[in-house]
Amino acid sequence: MRLPLAAHTDQPWRIHELTPDFTVEDVWALPTPGGPGELPRLLTAFGAEGADGARGAGGPGGDAEEGFPAGAPLIVRFLWEARWKLGRVFGWDDEGGGLGGRVQTLRDRFPDDLRAVPAGPEMGKLPFEPLYLLDDEWAAEMANRTVHGVLHLSWVPDGAGGYRGQMAVLVKPNGRRGAAYMAAIKPFRYLFVYPALLGLIGRNWRAGAAA
Template sequence: MRLPNAAHTSRPWRIHEIAGDFRVEDVWALPTPGGPDDLPYLVGQFTEGEEPGKAGSSRVYRALFAIRWQLGRLLHLDDAEGGVGGRVRSLRDRLPEDLLAAPRGPDSDSLPFRSVYLLHDEWAAELANRTVHAVLHLGWVPDGAGGYRGQMAVLVKPNGRLGAAYMLGIKPFRYIGVYPALVRSIGRRWEETAGQRR
């Protein structure tokens, strides 16, 4: 379920300290009911899961990702010099000492995001290309019924007019095809791995 931006901005996340120049693009409640210490399982699901657009995803989801990666190759959107360490510096360069001393967290085998930090109740990972510098933020929040669940926020810093046009152009595809399919997939995988959390 999509949430108002305030569901992210009203919480005392550490990401606010280091990504104040990013805007909150999307916030989603994740169907991942669990206990107070289950965030590492959700992070593992993101970092060890299958590549988006592969088996288990909807046809629309797979098609949208295939189109995006093909456009990226054709337009050189995802070249290394446009990414973190090339066009932009890593958010790790902004971390205060206590976050630098905290676990960095795992990088993804299947997604282009690189971990920035991992805490008990939040994980942040970043990616950059020629259009945007983005943060994937997973928080672990009370569900109002005595349990907890995941909350996903995407923060972005578009790269000039190209980035602004890109974000505007992909917006309907994100809401119609990408996020609903992604949230369903997260919930399905969470249910499938319930035994590992017991």
């Protein structure tokens, strides 16, 4: 379920200190009902490597969970591959256009206490570099010639005595080209990518619980 932006901006997340020049693009409630302290399990359901022992592990003896985009519907896998092909054609993902090149990593903005915490797990085939992992939030970043983006996952009270995951996407477009790119992909994100991703997270969460 899509949430108001305030569901992210009104929380005391550490990511706010690092992203004053970013825009909160989307906030989603994730289909991951649970109890306190289950952020590592959420990262595993999201497809993280090593978040709970190994990527895609449903727990000891559990079946492998699906990763994104491999576990997504055909249309999403097609759009995913088309995006990377277009990136090669137009040079969006060329070396030098991303982190450490055109864009400085948000790690350069870390206060001293964040430098001392673990970065957290990698996200499989998703092009994000982990930034930090705390008890109730994890953040990662990506950048190319169109945009600098942040993926933020958190573990929040659900208002009914339990907890659930929450996902926020923050972006800093690279000028007019980046703004045009974000506008062009927006319909595809809402029609195909987000529903597939949330469905995959939900299936992995239930599979982990069963295991």
